[in-house]
Amino acid sequence: MSAIIEVQDLSRSLPGTPPVTLVSDVSLSIQPATFVAIVGPSGCGKSSLLYLLGLLDRPTSGQVLFNGQDMNPLRGDARAGIRLASFGFVFQFHFLLPEFTALENVMLPMRRLGKLSLTEIQAKAQALLEGMGLGEKSTKTPDRLSGGERQRVAIARAIANDPALVLGDEPTGNLDSQNSARVVEMFRNLAHDQGRAVVCVTHDPDVAAAADVQISMLDGRIKETSVRPR
Amino acid sequence: MTGQLRLLASVAARHLVGRRRQTIVAVSGVAVGVGFFLAVSAMMIGSQNDFIKTLIDAAPHIIISDELRSPPAQPGVSLYKGAAINLRHYKVRNEVRGLKGWPEILRTVNALPGAIGSPSLSGAITLRSGGREEALTIVGVDPAIEEKVSTIQDQLRIGRLRDLESTQGGIIIGEEMARRLGLGVGDVVGATSASGKSRSLRIVGLFKRGQTQISSGLGYVLLREAQSLLGRPFIINRIGVRLADPYEAEPISRRLEARYAYKAESWQERSADFLSLLVTRNVIMYSVVSAILLVASFGIYTVVSNSVSDKRRDIAIMRSMGFSERDLQLIFVFEGLALALIGIVAGWLLGYGLMAILGSLKFPIAGEDQHLPLDRTARQYAIAAAASLLSGVIAAWLPARKAARVDPVDILRGAV
Ligand SMILES: Nc1ncnc2c1ncn2[C@@H]1O[C@H](COP(=O)(O)OP(=O)(O)O)[C@@H](O)[C@H]1O
C-alpha cells in the first residue's frame, strides 16, 4: 500500500530571536484505511504538525509528499484545490458557518468543488446527515444544535467530498464521553470501512486507544511510534 | 464556474443579511448619492440644453459680415512679397464696405447640404414722428428666407415677417420703440438715412418687449427697401447661415472665412464666454456628485471592512475547506457589489421620484409660469450607475484584500 501523505525531515519554526521551534525533523508516512492518533503534552507541536500535513501551513524545511508529489512548489490555489478535493478537517470547536443551516454547511465543499448538480449535492448532504443521525436537524442553523450535533455536522462536512485524508484536531476535546465515543466510532469507520486515512490529534486516551497507530510527540519531535495489531 | 460564483455570492448575501442595519445605512448612502445626482444633473443639463438651444436659435448659426479679422495687406506689400522693403507714407486703400462677391458666397453656403443663407443689409437711420426722433438700425431682409434662418418670427408680438412683402414701405419695430414714438401698428413714421434719403414707412408688426436689443433698437424692412434708403443698391453686408447641424458651425465657419477672408462667426465663437461658463458649471456639478459618491463608498468600505474582521473565523474555516484566497476576496467584493447594486436601483427610483416632483413644479420665469427644463435621458442613469459601481467595487476591494490575506493557521492556533 502506498502512502497518502509522507513527510521527510519536516521542521517548522517561527521567526524571532530566538526562533520558536514548533515541529522539528519529523518523518512519517500515513497509509490509507488507517486511523492514526498523534498524542503528547499540550504545546508539543501536535496541531502545528497537523497544519503542515493538511497543507494549511508551509514547513521551514523538509517536504510533504501527497500521493508521492512534493507539495512545496505548489502555489496557494493548487494547495487549496487539494484540500478541497482530498482533505477534510475537523476541529475542536465546531467551526460551522453560522449563517448557514446544517445541510447548507455540508453542501458548501461540494458546491465549491462543483462536480455534482445542486440536487445531487443536496441529496448527498442529506444522506450524510442521516448517516450521522441528524436527518431531522438538517434545516437548523448551528446555534440551534447541541455541541455533539454540531461536531457531527462538521464531520459530515469534512467527508462531503470523499476525502482520502481526514484530519482531526482534538475533535472530542469539547464533547462529553458519550458523544466522544460516537465520534471515535465514526473515525474508525472512516478508516476501516471507507478506506480513508484518518489523522487525529488528541489528548483523550480513549481516542488514542482506538487508533491503529499512535505517534507520541515531545517538544516538536516524534518520541515514539507504536502500531497496534488489528 | 458560474455555480461557484453563485456560491460565493450567496455567502456574501448571508453576511449582509446578518448585518442588516449597517447594510441599510450603506445602501441608503449609495441611493441618496445616485438619486441626487440624477435630480441635480437633470436640472443642470436640462437648463444647459435649454440655454444652448436659445443660444443656437437666437441668431443664425454662422454670421458672415463685411469685417476682416486682420487688415488686408496693402498692394505695395503684396507686390514685393518677402522682399526686404519698408513702405511708408503709402496711401491706405479704403474698402467699400459690404460683402464683395456676395452672390458667390451665398451660392457656396446654399450648396452645403441642408444649409440656407439669408443676405441682409443693415444701417443706421433716424425715425421721426410728431417731433420725436429715435435712432434705429434697420435690417433689410428677404422675409421668406430670413424666417427660415433666424427665430425673428417668434419674437413678433403683432404681425408676421411676411407682412413686409405685402405692404409697400412696411417696417417692423419693437414695442419699446413704438411706445417711445407714440405709435402703433398701421401708423406711418418718417425715416431718414445718413445719406440724406427720406421715406415714409408703415408699421406692420411689433417685436415683443423683453428682447431688449431687438425691441428698442432694431427695425426690419425689405432688403431692397434698406438698400434704397441707405443708398447702397445691390449691396449687402451680412449673410446669416442656418445649418442642418448647428454643431458643424465651427468648422464650416472656419472654411468660409479661409476662402472668402470675410469674418464668419459661428454661434460657438459668439457665445464663447457663456460656453466656458457652462464648462465651469459642469466641473462644479461633477465634483459635488463625485464627493457624494465618495461618501457613499465610505459606507460600503465600512460594511465590508467590519464584515472581514467579524468573519475571520469563517474565513479560516473556509480556507481549510479548500476555498482559495481569491474565493475569499471575491466574497467580500461581492458584498460591496451587492450594496452598490441595491443602492443604485433604490437611487434610480429616488432620482425618478425627485425628477417627477421637480418636473411638476412651475416657476415664474420672465413673467410666465414655466416648468423647469429637465434632462431625463437614460445616459444619466447609466453614468450614476457606472460611477457608483466603480466606487463601490473599489471600496469593497480594499478590505477584501485583507480577507484574502487572513492566515488560517493564525486563527486556528488562537481558537484551538
Ligand atoms: N504564534 C506563536 N508564537 C509563539 N509561540 C507559538 C505560536 N503558536 C504556537 N506557539 C507555540 O508553539 C508550540 C506548539 O504549539 P501547538 O502546535 O499548538 O501545540 P499542541 O497542539 O501540541 O498543543 C507551543 O509551545 C505554542 O506555545
Ligand SMILES: [Mg+2]
Ligand atoms: Mg493543539
